[in-house]
Amino acid sequence: MPFPALTGAPWRAESVHRLRAEPFDLLIIGGGITGAGIARDAALRGLRTALIERDDFASGTSSRSSRLVHGGVRYLEHGYLHLVFEASRERRILLRIAPHLVHPLRFTWPFYRWARLSGWKIVAGLWLYDLLALFRNVGQHETLSTTGVLNAEPALQCDGLTGGASYWDAATDDARLTVANAIDAATHGAAVLNHAEVTELLIEQGRAVGARAVDRISGDIFDVRARVVVNATGPWTDTVRAMEGATSGTAVRGTKGVHIAVPADRLGNRDAITVISAVDQRVMFVLPGTPHSVIGTTDTPTNDSPEQVRANRTDVQYLLDSANAYFPAAQLTPEDVVSAWAGIRPLIASDTRGAPASASREHAIVTGPAGVIQITGGKLTTYRTMAAQVTDAVQRALGQPRSDCRTAALTLPPVSEEFACTVADVLVRRTKAAFDTRDHGRKEAPSIARRLGELFAWDAARCTRAVADYDAEVDRLFTIDP
Numbered sequence: 151m152p153f154p155a156l157t158g159a160p161w162r163a164e165s166v167h168r169l170r171a172e173p174f175d176l177l178i179i180g181g182g183i184t185g186a187g188i189a190r191d192a193a194l195r196g197l198r199t200a201l202i203e204r205d206d207f208a209s210g211t212s213s214r215s216s217r218l219v220h221g222g223v224r225y226l227e228h229g230y231l232h233l234v235f236e237a238s239r240e241r242r243i244l245l246r247i248a249p250h251l252v253h254p255l256r257f258t259w260p261f262y263r264w265a266r267l268s269g270w271k272i273v274a275g276l277w278l279y280d281l282l283a284l285f286r287n288v289g290q291h292e293t294l295s296t297t298g299v300l301n302a303e304p305a306l307q308c309d310g311l312t313g314g315a316s317y318w319d320a321a322t323d324d325a326r327l328t329v330a331n332a333i334d335a336a337t338h339g340a341a342v343l344n345h346a347e348v349t350e351l352l353i354e355q356g357r358a359v360g361a362r363a364v365d366r367i368s369g370d371i372f373d374v375r376a377r378v379v380v381n382a383t384g385p386w387t388d389t390v391r392a393m394e395g396a397t398s399g400t401a402v403r404g405t406k407g408v409h410i411a412v413p414a415d416r417l418g419n420r421d422a423i424t425v426i427s428a429v430d431q432r433v434m435f436v437l438p439g440t441p442h443s444v445i446g447t448t449d450t451p452t453n454d455s456p457e458q459v460r461a462n463r464t465d466v467q468y469l470l471d472s473a474n475a476y477f478p479a480a481q482l483t484p485e486d487v488v489s490a491w492a493g494i495r496p497l498i499a500s501d502t503r504g505a506p507a508s509a510s511r512e513h514a515i516v517t518g519p520a521g522v523i524q525i526t527g528g529k530l531t532t533y534r535t536m537a538a539q540v541t542d543a544v545q546r547a548l549g550q551p552r553s554d555c556r557t558a559a560l561t562l563p564p565v566s567e568e569f570a571c572t573v574a575d576v577l578v579r580r581t582k583a584a585f586d587t588r589d590h591g592r593k594e595a596p597s598i599a600r601r602l603g604e605l606f607a608w609d610a611a612r613c614t615r616a617v618a619d620y621d622a623e624v625d626r627l628f629t630i631d632p
């Protein structure tokens with residue numbers, strides 16, 4: 151299959167040329183779901199938009215999520231009703247504008263005599279969940295008898311089972327959703343570039359007027375000039391804040407979230423399952439997949455650098471123990487783990503209420519000392535509304551009247567292999583081969599390198615290096631630390 155137009159050497163040269171030469175209304179730093187969403191919104195409003203991403207689109211947290219577009223059923227018990235209301239509306243919109251990327255997903259929630267939350271409390275919560283979705287979710291919750299639960303999920307632990315319920319959320323491909331936003335931004339005129347890192351801000355008379363970037367593929371250094379700069383770098387937010395001269399405090403507190411993939415036939419789940427971990431009573435998920443089920447997630451404070459974060463043995467054992475308590479026949483061991491990966495939630499630092507799991511997933515938009523508009527917090531599900539609010543703030547900073555946000559009405563494009571420049575771009579983010587195979591896609595790497603070589607006119611040595619780089623990338627992402 152040929153690669154599409156938005157990749158390859160000519161595309162990259164053209165993007166760099168545009169970024170150097172054109173004056174922009176806004177420059178967005180960071181191409182996770184937040185930055186890509188802002189780029190799409192701004193481009194659709196007719197703003198001259200630039201988007202720069204240091205690695206690949208979605209290479210940060212946005213490819214390490216639970217891949218759910220969800221109202222956030224577990225936020226109910228912490229009272230974040232407005233957040234659930236907002237996320238439920240966004241779930242509805244994303245199901246409409248991206249039916250190829252966002253699919254309804256049915257969850258079974260089994261109730262156990264010994265669990266922290268009683269069955270009636272969970273059912274009351276699910277009524278509220280449906281209410282906050284204005285009863286317009288794809289389906290409404292149903293209560294289940296013990297037999298009903300075991301008919302739906304025969305592998306579940308039956309000791310102590312008192313009944314259950316089913317409810318609906320949605321699943322997505324986080325990285326492809328991000329890339330789809332970047333593609334649509336580019337289609338509507340934005341200049342977008344991955345593998346280019348902002349190394350400093352251009353500041354004139356105390357105001358940020360653009361940024362200096364290094365193209366991490368060619369090594370070229372170039373300046374981008376823009377009237378407004380947006381910091382959408384998620385867990386890296388404080389690094390860009392420092393470039394602006396912010397010297398005190400932190401904007402983001404990171405919590406680490408780990409997932410593991412195990413063979414679905416070993417675990418035995420059919421659909422998605424919500425459980426309360428028998429280890430520490432946190433709400434967690436077992437998600438269906440072929441050929442692997444995904445178990446997640448942990449939620450622990452971390453000072454790990456976002457580049458280096460990965461799962462350790464304690465994280466993995468916690469997830470295995472939590473799953474084994476509900477799937478007694480499986481008795482999963484570390485040998486069953488096909489892959490394990492970690493991401494950092496970029497939570498708002500000033501929100502220090504409670505344990506990480508009960509911390510709000512709200513977002514905050516603030517303007518820094520040199521006028522950089524910074525967004526932190528939020529979640530994948532609410533990216534579109536976050537993007538709309540940032541774009542409103544950009545228009546205010548530009549002295550423009552607010553124009554209509556069109557992102558809820560227009561369908562997102564299918565994604566393919568656009569913007570792919572490295573083997574990891576293809577095997578980690580355009581496909582999920584790296585997550586789904588025990589060798590993390592290493593077998594595919596040489597053929598992908600050859601395809602990329604045709605696009606970027608690589609010689610044999612460069613193709614060999616691309617495969618070696620992929621090896622190192624797999625180690626960085628998927629090694630399980632002691």
Ligand SMILES: Cc1cc2nc3c(=O)[nH]c(=O)nc-3n(C[C@H](O)[C@H](O)[C@H](O)COP(=O)(O)OP(=O)(O)OC[C@H]3O[C@@H](n4cnc5c(N)ncnc54)[C@H](O)[C@@H]3O)c2cc1C
Nearest residue numbers: 180182183184204210211212216218348384407529530531
């Ligand atoms: C384990 C886990 C599970 C989750 N599950 C869900 C879920 O199921 N549903 C949900 O709605 N949300 C979920 N979330 C939350 C969601 O994934 C995040 O809120 C979201 O992905 C954050 O996106 P972001 O764009 O802000 O950050 P990121 O995706 O990290 O993007 C920031 C980008 O900035 C780039 N960058 C950094 N510095 C520079 C620089 N100097 N120059 C250029 N670029 C730079 C980085 O390379 C990175 O790609 C989960 C989070 C975690 C950790």
